[in-house]
Amino acid sequence: MTELSVSALRGSRNGSLTVVISGELDTATVPRFAALTAGYAEARIRRLVMDVSGLAFADVAGLRALDAFRAQARQRGITVVMCGVSRQLGRLMAICGPGNPGNPGNPRSPRLPVPVA
DSSP states (O other), X not given: OOOOEEEEEEOSSTTEEEEEEEEEESTTTHHHHHHHHTTGGGSSOSXXXXXXXXXXXXXXXXXXXXXXXXXXXXXXXXXXXXXXXXXXXXXXXXXXXXXXXTOTTSTTSOOOOOOOO
């Protein structure tokens, strides 16, 4: 298991902030991610860059945490850019990301039959 690490680098111009996320973002580390990123989306910035190139693993809980972080920034009018997306994370986002049919929170998500006992 690779420990989760989050660091922030303020850009010298345009009011930007780069948040570098590395390690594993999963059910066990989501609370730490939330604690480490608290306040970043509230900073006086216009652009937030999420660098996930060092993210070794993410599960659905980790993806939801990334989405919540992005949504929080967007609600404050901050432009959000994600860079360094691995093949694994990109595939998870394509399947389970917001607006995609595989996302259980999406009303267009296919409903699986419920077994009747």
